[in-house]
Amino acid sequence: MKALGRTLAVFVCFAVCLTGIFALAGCEQSGAGEYEKNEKLDTSKDVALRIASSKESWPEMDNVITQFERIYPNCTVICEYIEGYSNNLPVRLQQTEEKIDIFRTVNIQEDTVYKDNALNLISDTAKEYLDLSGANAGLVANFRYTEAENTQYAVPYGGEMRGMYVNTTLLSKYGLATPTNRAELLHCCEVLYAEGYVPFQSSPGTFAQQLLYPYICSSIVNSGNYEQMYAAIENIEPGISEYFRDAYAFLYEIVEQGYFDYQRVEDELGYIFDGSAGKARDFLNVTKVAEDVYEKQDDIGKIAFMVDTQAFGLDLAKTKSDYHSKIEYEFILSPVGEDGGYAYLSPADGLAINNQSDHIDWALEFLNFFFTPEMSTAFAEETGKIPNTADALLQYDVPADRICDVGQVTFSYPFYRTVTTPMLGGYEDDMIGISKMNAKEYMRDNGDGTYSVAYTLDDYMDRLETEFQKIREAR
Numbered sequence: 347m348k349a350l351g352r353t354l355a356v357f358v359c360f361a362v363c364l365t366g367i368f369a370l371a372g373c374e375q376s377g378a379g380e381y382e383k384n385e386k387l388d389t390s391k392d393v394a395l396r397i398a399s400s401k402e403s404w405p406e407m408d409n410v411i412t413q414f415e416r417i418y419p420n421c422t423v424i425c426e427y428i429e430g431y432s433n434n435l436p437v438r439l440q441q442t443e444e445k446i447d448i449f450r451t452v453n454i455q456e457d458t459v460y461k462d463n464a465l466n467l468i469s470d471t472a473k474e475y476l477d478l479s480g481a482n483a484g485l486v487a488n489f490r491y492t493e494a495e496n497t498q499y500a501v502p503y504g505g506e507m508r509g510m511y512v513n514t515t516l517l518s519k520y521g522l523a524t525p526t527n528r529a530e531l532l533h534c535c536e537v538l539y540a541e542g543y544v545p546f547q548s549s550p551g552t553f554a555q556q557l558l559y560p561y562i563c564s565s566i567v568n569s570g571n572y573e574q575m576y577a578a579i580e581n582i583e584p585g586i587s588e589y590f591r592d593a594y595a596f597l598y599e600i601v602e603q604g605y606f607d608y609q610r611v612e613d614e615l616g617y618i619f620d621g622s623a624g625k626a627r628d629f630l631n632v633t634k635v636a637e638d639v640y641e642k643q644d645d646i647g648k649i650a651f652m653v654d655t656q657a658f659g660l661d662l663a664k665t666k667s668d669y670h671s672k673i674e675y676e677f678i679l680s681p682v683g684e685d686g687g688y689a690y691l692s693p694a695d696g697l698a699i700n701n702q703s704d705h706i707d708w709a710l711e712f713l714n715f716f717f718t719p720e721m722s723t724a725f726a727e728e729t730g731k732i733p734n735t736a737d738a739l740l741q742y743d744v745p746a747d748r749i750c751d752v753g754q755v756t757f758s759y760p761f762y763r764t765v766t767t768p769m770l771g772g773y774e775d776d777m778i779g780i781s782k783m784n785a786k787e788y789m790r791d792n793g794d795g796t797y798s799v800a801y802t803l804d805d806y807m808d809r810l811e812t813e814f815q816k817i818r819e820a821r
Contacts, residue, residue: 393421398449400431406728439463447703454499464499465699475710482738484751502693504731509679511652535605545650546606554777555766556653558593560690567750582818587811598803609785626665645672657730689749
C-alpha cells in the first residue's frame with residue numbers, strides 16, 4: 347500500500363501542476379447563476395462566436411449557450427452543423443468568412459489533419475484567459491500533445507465509464523442478485539446458462555475491451571509497483587504479456603463456457619447489436635415484427651448482462667419509455683475482479699479553438715464557462731457522460747486500489763490497441779479473436795460432426811507477446 351500511496355501522490359502532484367498551468371488571473375469561477383464576468387473582455391461591442399458541430403441537433407450545447415448569452419448579452423453563439431464532419435471540418439476551419447471559433451474534436455495529435463488550425467491552450471495568449479481549475483486533471487492531461495512539451499490543443503468535455511447493464515428482473519426470476527465480484531458473476535452465468543440463456547451479450551468487436559480494459563489498466567496502476575511495471579510496459583520488455591494473463595484467462599473462460607456466444611445469439615435470437623438503438627431493443631426484448639415495426643415481447647427479457655458504457659443508459663431509458671417496458675436494470679462497474687469492479691475514466695470528445703479566430707479571448711471565456719462544474723455537470727447529464735469535474739469519480743463507491751485514470755496508463759505506443767485489437771496482427775490473434783472463438787467458422791473441425799476451439803489460452807498469450815515485440819522491433 348505504501349507503493350500505491352506514492353503512485354497516487356505523484357499523480358496528484360502532476361494534477362496540481364497541470365491545474366496551475368491553466369490558472370487564470372482575474373477571472374474567478376463560481377456557480378452558473380453567480381458567474382463573474384471577465385473584466386478583461388470588452389462587453390460594449392457585439393460579438394458572434396461559431397461552434398462547429400457534427401450533430402444537426404446539439405441540445406446539451408444549446409443549454410450552455412443560452413446560459414452564456416444571459417451572462418454576456420453582447421455575445422451571440424451560433425452552433426453550426428457540418429455535414430461529413432471529419433472530412434469537411436478541416437476545410438471549414440480554413441475559411442476566412444464567418445470563421446469557426448470553437449470546434450468539437452477528438453484528441454488532437456501529430457496525425458490530426460487540422461492540428462495546425464488549433465490554438466495551443468497552454469500558450470501565453472491562452473493562459474491569460476483560460477481557467478480549467480474546476481476540470482478533472484486526469485482527463486485534461488490525457489489530451490496533452492505528446493510530440494512537444496507545454497502543448498495542448500483540446501480539452502475533453504467529459505468522460506466515459508465502461509461497465510455493464512444488469513437485467514435485475516431476469517436475475518430475480520431465478521433468485522439471483524446483482525453480482526458484486528467475479529465469483530458471484532460466474533455463479534449467475536452458470537445458473538442462467540443452465541436455464542438456456544447466453545448471459546453476456548454485446549458485439550464481439552467491443553465486448554472484451556469494454557468488459558476488461560478497466561481491469562487491465564487498474565492491474566498496472568494499483569499493482570503495488572506501479573513505477574516498475576509502467577517502465578517495463580513502456581520499454582516493451584520481454585514477457586510483459588504475462589501481466590495480462592488473468593484478464594485473458596477470464597475472457598477465455600466465459601467464452602469457452604458459452605457464457606458469451608455471439609453466433610448462437612445471432613442464429614437463435616436474431617440479435618446483431620446494430621447500433622445503440624438496436625442494442626437497447628435487444629436488451630429490453632423488443633423485436634422486429636415487420637419492416638420498421640417493433641414490438642415488446644415480454645417484461646423479463648433474455649439478456650442478463652449487456653456490456654457497454656454508462657452513456658448507453660440514455661438509449662435504454664428512451665426505449666423503455668417508448669415500449670412501456672417493465673424490465674428493471676442497473677448500471678454497474680463490471681465485477682470481474684475478486685473484490686468487484688474497476689473504475690476507469692477515459693475521455694470523450696473535446697473542444698478546441700481555431701487559432702485563426704477573430705475572437706480568441708471570447709472563445710476562451712466560453713471554455714471557462716463550459717468547464718465550470720455546474721455547466722459541465724449539466725452537459726454530461728444530457729449526454730450520459732461523466733462530467734469533466736475534479737470529483738468525477740466520487741459517484742462510484744470504489745476503493746482507491748480499484749480506480750485508475752486514463753492519464754496513468756498513457757504510453758508512447760498504441761498500448762490499448764495492442765492488448766485489444768493489434769494493428770500488426772489479425773482478429774484471430776487478440777481479444778476479438780477470443781470473443782469469436784466459439785463460433786463454428788473460427789473453430790477446428792474434428793471431422794466427426796463436432797468442433798473444438800482452435801487455440802489454447804497459451805496460444806493467445808504467445809501471440810500477444812509476439813505483438814508487443816513486433817512493436818518494439820519497429821521502434
